[in-house]
Amino acid sequence: MNSSADKILPEKFQVNVDTVRFSIKGVQVEVEGVTRMLVADSDGAYIKTVTNRKRIPGKYGRHALCIRVASRSEKDKELLVEGSPFANHYGQNVWSRASVKLACTSTVQRLIRELNISATPDTVAAWNSGEIELHRVDLAVNFRLDSKQQVDEVLTQLKRQLIATRLQCSIHARYAALCPRNSKQYRIAAYDKGAQLALKSSGDHDNDSFRRLVAECESILRIEVRLLRPELQKLGLTLARDWKPETSRDVFRQYFARLPLHDVSFGPLSSADFDDTAERMRPILALHKFGADWKQIYSERTRTRHRAYFKERGINLDCPNVPGPPISLADVLSTAGIIAKTPQWLIEAGMAPQLKRKQHHQVATVTHPSPAVIPSKLSSERKGTRLTLIRRAPIRADQLDRREPPA
Structure with missing residues (x-):
């Protein structure tokens, strides 16, 4: 890992799971309202039947999940799901959770109810434990810069360094991506999230919550790591159960280090x-x-x-x-607190998950009413200035009624 990545990313930072493509086998389901196509080999022999996409609308009608069913026989069916699970549930994909396993298992549980999917109890239990095949995983981190102009300056400098170092890349207005091997394995993209949300096709601009979200992202530089099946196989992360709580952060750090961020x-x-x-x-x-x-x-x-x-x-x-004028990508992105956390108003509006906070456990003090109280198990005797604690045998609850109340 290079020193720039170590300098920019702290030990703990918020990673957001975006688009995921996964599949589950052993399903019994009928998808209505869509056409089907036959898949054959070069000799014309039948391989399987695949339905076209069926959309599962999300909250506010945005971020729909797309599902397909592939079948080789009536008893051999596979459900293919693609989309942003957390965005489908909350109505926005800027801030979500870091758990890939939760994104997949919660979506499967919901689809079982909505699509009337039937399967054996052992198969359902395997899905709930994370026995879900992954074909694509997108991880994103939001950097809050000083202004929209600074976002444009950082992207311009990143484009210049990608081109000058002769790396295979994709360059557009307010967008730059590192695309080794034409993105057939992975892609690392950086873009202006506020400019993307400001497009008419991004959402309902008459909605007050969406307009507030657009304003919230005005100075957000979003960096995404897209991992496809070949790269997931290299990492040994092809199943949802392979993703532990810290995996998303470790994987993002590993690929973020490949961006050319030297001065x-x-x-x-x-x-x-x-x-x-x-x-x-x-x-x-x-x-x-x-x-x-x-x-x-x-x-x-x-x-x-x-x-x-x-x-x-x-x-x-x-x-x-x-x-x-000089601009250092490493210095700009390593500013303290630059990684944007989920705004509290999004959580209160039900548009983002409640992030887990570290709980500080305190020992509770229990006060018993008199006269049913037994004297403390710890008593003291003073010997000069020294306090000596004497531990007495504990009194069982069934002995309480047999003791005489204190005079």
């Missing part, structure tokens, strides 16, 4: 740039500031050595010098 050089060359720089390394930094192509000057082996030297000092030589 880049800014502005014209000055004497201050040579502070804490070895004399033999100053020509390399000067060439970099002047925009020279150092690949035409140094060999790959030499560039690797110089790159490592300046990486320790927070400078990425693979990213060209920027003429504008």
